[in-house]
Amino acid sequence: MDYASILQEIQQESNGFPTKGNVTLTIPELAKVSPNKFGIHLTTIEGGDFGIGDSNEKFSIQSISKALTVALAFSFLDEKIWERVGVEPSGTAFNSLVQLEHEKGIPRNPFINAGAIVIADMLVSCLKNPKDDFLAYIRLISGSPTIEYNLDVAQSEKDTRFRNAALANFLKSFGNIENDVDVVLDFYFHQCSIEMTCNELAHSFYFFANEGKTKEGKQILTQSQVKRLNALMQTCGFYDESGEFTYKVGLPGKSGIGGGIVALFPKVFVVATWSPKLNMKGNSELGMHALELLTNKTGMSIF
Ligand code: GLU
Numbered sequence: 364m365d366y367a368s369i370l371q372e373i374q375q376e377s378n379g380f381p382t383k384g385n386v387t388l389t390i391p392e393l394a395k396v397s398p399n400k401f402g403i404h405l406t407t408i409e410g411g412d413f414g415i416g417d418s419n420e421k422f423s424i425q426s427i428s429k430a431l432t433v434a435l436a437f438s439f440l441d442e443k444i445w446e447r448v449g450v451e452p453s454g455t456a457f458n459s460l461v462q463l464e465h466e467k468g469i470p471r472n473p474f475i476n477a478g479a480i481v482i483a484d485m486l487v488s489c490l491k492n493p494k495d496d497f498l499a500y501i502r503l504i505s506g507s508p509t510i511e512y513n514l515d516v517a518q519s520e521k522d523t524r525f526r527n528a529a530l531a532n533f534l535k536s537f538g539n540i541e542n543d544v545d546v547v548l549d550f551y552f553h554q555c556s557i558e559m560t561c562n563e564l565a566h567s568f569y570f571f572a573n574e575g576k577t578k579e580g581k582q583i584l585t586q587s588q589v590k591r592l593n594a595l596m597q598t599c600g601f602y603d604e605s606g607e608f609t610y611k612v613g614l615p616g617k618s619g620i621g622g623g624i625v626a627l628f629p630k631v632f633v634v635a636t637w638s639p640k641l642n643m644k645g646n647s648e649l650g651m652h653a654l655e656l657l658t659n660k661t662g663m664s665i666f
Pocket of ligand 1: 389424425426427457458476520527555618619620621645
C-alpha cells in the first residue's frame with residue numbers, strides 16, 4: 364500500500380473542504396490555537412512512518428488522554444473497573460450531567476467526562492505519584508521521553524472548571540470518588556493538557572493495534588484487554604457522534620476537543636490527525652473527513 368501517496372492525495376483533497384466549525388472555546392487557552400493547522404501521521408505495525416502537513420507540531424490531546432488513562436487503570440484493576448464505570452455509548456454530550464442522576468453516579472463509559480473523572484480517581488488511588496507516574500507511562504508507550512503536560516492549559520481548565528467540578532462533586536455524592544475531589548480534578552486537568560504531535564500520538568496508540576505490545580516490544584495490556592478497549596473506542600470514542608464516525612470511517616479511535624483524532628486498524632496501522640476546527644459534536648471536522656478519505660482510498664476499515 365502506497366501510504367505516502369494516499370496521504371498526499373488526502374491533503375490535496377482536504378484543501379477545498381468547507382469547514383464550518385471553530386476551535387474550542389470551552390478552554391480559553393485552547394481558543395488561541397491557529398484554526399488552520401492540519402496534520403496527519405500514519406504508522407504501520409510493520410514499521411513504516413508517513414506524515415504530512417503539521418504532523419510534527421504539538422497540540423493538546425485533551426479527551427484522547429482518556430483512552431490512555433483507562434488503559435493504565437485496566438492494567439491495575441482489570442475487570443473491576445466496570446463496577447464503577449459502564450461500557451455503553453452515552454448518546455449525550457461529553458460533559459453532560461443529566462444521565463448521571465438517572466444512573467446513580469455510574470457513568471455510562473470512561474470516555475465521557477464523568478467516566479474519565481472516575482478513572483482519574485482510580486489512578487490517584489493506584490499510583491504513588493499520580494501525575495509523574497502517568498507522564499512516565501505516556502513516555503514509555505510513546506517511546507518519546509520529551510512529552511509534557513502544558514501547565515498553562517491545565518491552569519486554564521482549572522480556572523473554568525465549573526462543569527467538571529459539578530460532575531466530580533456529583534460523583535462523590537454517589538460514593539463513586541474515593542479521593543479528594545480537587546486532587547482528582549487536578550490530575551484530570553493535567554492528563555487532558557498533555558501535548559503531542561500526530562507522530563507521537565500515533566506511536567502512543569501503537570499497542571492498541573499490536574495486541575497490547577508497544578513498538579519497542581513492551582507488553583502493556585493483554586490481547587484480550589486491548590480487544591475490549593478497542594471495542595469501547597469504536598462504540599464510545601467520539602462523544603455522541605460515535606455512530607457517525609463508525610459509519611463513515613469504520614475504525615476504532617478517540618477524539619479530543621483540541622482537534623486531534625487517533626484511529627487504528629488492528630495489526631495494520633495507527634493514524635493520528637490534527638485540525639482544530641470542531642463540528643457541533645466536538646469532533647474535528649477535517650480530521651473526520653480525512654479519515655473517511657483514508658479508509659475509502661485504502662479499503663481498510665474493520666467492517
Ligand atoms: N479537558 C476537556 C474537558 O474536560 C476534555 C474535553 C474533550 O476533549 O472532550 O472539558
